[in-house]
Amino acid sequence: MVDRRDIFVLALDKGNLRTLQQVPGAERFRYHGLLGIEETQEGEIPIEELLHKARRELEAFDGEIAAIVGYWDFPVTALVPMLCERFGLPSADLEAIAKCEHKYWSRLEQSEVVDDLPKFGIVDLAGEPRLPEGMAYPVWLKPVKSFSSELAFHVHDDREFADAVDRIREGVGRVGKPFEFVLDRLDLPAEIAEIGGQACLAEEALTGxxxxxxxxxxxxxxxxxxxxxxxxxxxxxxxxxxxxxxxxxxxxxxxxxxxxxxxxxxxxxxxxxxxxxxxxxxxxxxxxxxxxxxxxxxxxxxxxxxxxxxxxxxxxxxxxxxxxxxxxxxxxxxxxxxxxxxxxxxxxxxxxxxxxxxxxxxxxxxxxxxxxxxxxxxxxxxxxxxxxxxxxxxxxxxxxxxxxxxxxxxxxxxxxxxxxxxxxxxxxxxxxx
Structure with missing residues (x-):
């Protein structure tokens, strides 16, 4: 009889369960869903509540947890390392995850090792928003944290810029606010701490x-x-x-x-x-x-x-x-x-x-x-x-x-x-x- 290992998969869905069953040696694994797609991907994201809920379910499991994994974007990308740290399992470092996911922080890191980057800068959503100095239309406006191109707008003039800023202001908190729960757990560089997770990034439009x-x-x-x-x-x-x-x-x-x-x-x-x-x-x-x-x-x-x-x-x-x-x-x-x-x-x-x-x-x-x-x-x-x-x-x-x-x-x-x-x-x- 095969000794099966228990793997918890955040927001497990039928399509990906089918895929997981196709990996080599899948008969050695027993997959358990942890949290649901709706609560992790739709509407407001109560990340602290989700973290505690997942911890309780894992702590109540009567067996040995072999791995905690996930394939969705935020908050799953942040929940996996936080849960793995709690249960002593291999995972990425939370700070490295945040460096990738915070679009402005990611650009700052990239600029240390890559010469050819688009011009980029922060747009002040609280005051009188304007293009960062040295940038010209067309540009992309997007929250510093979002996914699936949500609230990303290609703008060509002042009117489109103003319309995009209004929509980003209205919706930036859906992902940005719970993302700040993650940032609050880290020792942030001053420039990232200052803008937080509900900021707007402007980037030069790329071609090709x-x-x-x-x-x-x-x-x-x-x-x-x-x-x-x-x-x-x-x-x-x-x-x-x-x-x-x-x-x-x-x-x-x-x-x-x-x-x-x-x-x-x-x-x-x-x-x-x-x-x-x-x-x-x-x-x-x-x-x-x-x-x-x-x-x-x-x-x-x-x-x-x-x-x-x-x-x-x-x-x-x-x-x-x-x-x-x-x-x-x-x-x-x-x-x-x-x-x-x-x-x-x-x-x-x-x-x-x-x-x-x-x-x-x-x-x-x-x-x-x-x-x-x-x-x-x-x-x-x-x-x-x-x-x-x-x-x-x-x-x-x-x-x-x-x-x-x-x-x-x-x-x-x-x-x-x-x-x-x-x-x-x-x-x-x-x-x-």
């Missing part, structure tokens, strides 16, 4: 194509598992798909890898995974960091499984157990894989979604395709949590293929077969979306 690296740090050694492309809908800042492996020139991938190793070492991340988003200009060779995430991306899991043969959740589990998380390469059934985001760019009420039978037929007829609905019949699209500022997600579509061209053909065929119906909602003048 988007890409990312993903990897881990084990016993101080930084390992990049691979590079991925992030491709937007035309003329929008909204993701159309992530694809792995990257199709960018090898020298660009090498540059992303080198920068990743340098900044992760500078920040001091250890015993955790990371993903770093970049803008790349293949013609000039310019590679610029957009942001650093102190976690792996669950959106990448099926891609690593399809191409490499193992989902990236494997690294998360291994690190949680204090083991070497080395990943295999090239052992999957496909040469390339992608996660596509099927979106709508106007608000509406959903009157019909594809049925389970329709989705099963699509998946049967198009090999390598998996469809997961994000919305539901009767839902108003703008009511969904954690949307970006410009679009509404309808479905996630995973595709595995043997070439990028085949990847696109499969996706187009799948979307053509998905039958959604909507009731239009009249947009008021000046609506942000």
């Amino acid at each position: 194509v988007q890409a990312a690296t993903e990897g881990y740090v084990y016993q101080g050694k930084v390992v990049v598992n691979g590079a991925l492309d992030s491709i937007n809908y035309p003329d929008t800042p909204c993701f159309l798909r992530h694809q792995y492996p990257s199709q960018l020139p090898p020298e660009i991938v090498r540059r992303m890898t080198e920068i990743s190793e340098r900044v992760i070492e500078r920040i001091g991340l250890d015993n955790t995974m990371f993903s770093i988003e970049f803008f790349c200009e293949p013609d000039t060779g310019r590679v610029t960091i957009l942001e650093i995430n102190p976690r792996h991306s669950q959106s990448h899991a099926d891609m690593f499984l399809a191409v490499g043969g193992v989902p990236n959740h494997h690294c998360m589990l291994a690190l949680g157990l204090g083991e070497d998380p080395a990943m295999p390469r090239g052992e999957g059934p496909y040469e390339i894989a992608a996660k596509w985001y099927h979106r709508r760019f106007a608000d509406a009420v959903v009157r019909r979604v594809p049925t389970a039978a329709e989705i099963e037929r699509i998946q049967r007829e198009i090999p390598g395709v998996t469809v997961e609905l994000v919305t539901a019949e009767g839902a108003r699209l703008s009511d969904a949590p954690a949307q970006d500022s410009y679009s509404f997600e309808l479905a996630d579509i995973f595709v595995g293929a043997d070439s990028e061209a085949e990847l696109i053909r499969k996706y187009d065929k799948c979307v053509a077969a998905l039958r959604f119906e909507f009731e239009e909602i009249e947009q008021s003048a000046g609506a942000a979306r």
Whole structure:
């Protein structure tokens, strides 16, 4: 009989449970959900209450806790190290996590080891907000702590700047206030202590194509598992798909890898995974960091499984157990894989979604395709949590293929077969979306 190890997973959901059951040696593990998705990802985030609730549940467990892990953004990224410290388990240092997640602090750390960064500065939300000195439109405005591009606005003039500031003022506390609970536990540099977690960052708009690296740090050694492309809908800042492996020139991938190793070492991340988003200009060779995430991306899991043969959740589990998380390469059934985001760019009420039978037929007829609905019949699209500022997600579509061209053909065929119906909602003048 297999001696199974008990692993607690923060905000465990069905889709990721399926992925966790696909890691090598999964029969050795018994997964336990800890806290729920709604209480960690939606509405106001009562992080102190969540921390105490999770501690009580773990303390009441009648057995040996082998690991505490998570794959969601904040507050999960902060709860994992706080809980692991309490129970004597391997994890990243909380300060290193905060350095990545506080966008201004992260830029200051990056500037110590990277020459090519966008201009950036803090916008005073309390007084009379204005662009930081030396910056010019277009710029991005975003809270110093947010996720899923929530409250991130691309502004081109004073009117758009003022509108974006108003919306950030209104919503910055949802994530920023609980993030300050984390900052209060740290010995902060003066410039970070002064602005706290409910500030607004302005950054020069970057150009080029988007890409990312993903990897881990084990016993101080930084390992990049691979590079991925992030491709937007035309003329929008909204993701159309992530694809792995990257199709960018090898020298660009090498540059992303080198920068990743340098900044992760500078920040001091250890015993955790990371993903770093970049803008790349293949013609000039310019590679610029957009942001650093102190976690792996669950959106990448099926891609690593399809191409490499193992989902990236494997690294998360291994690190949680204090083991070497080395990943295999090239052992999957496909040469390339992608996660596509099927979106709508106007608000509406959903009157019909594809049925389970329709989705099963699509998946049967198009090999390598998996469809997961994000919305539901009767839902108003703008009511969904954690949307970006410009679009509404309808479905996630995973595709595995043997070439990028085949990847696109499969996706187009799948979307053509998905039958959604909507009731239009009249947009008021000046609506942000």
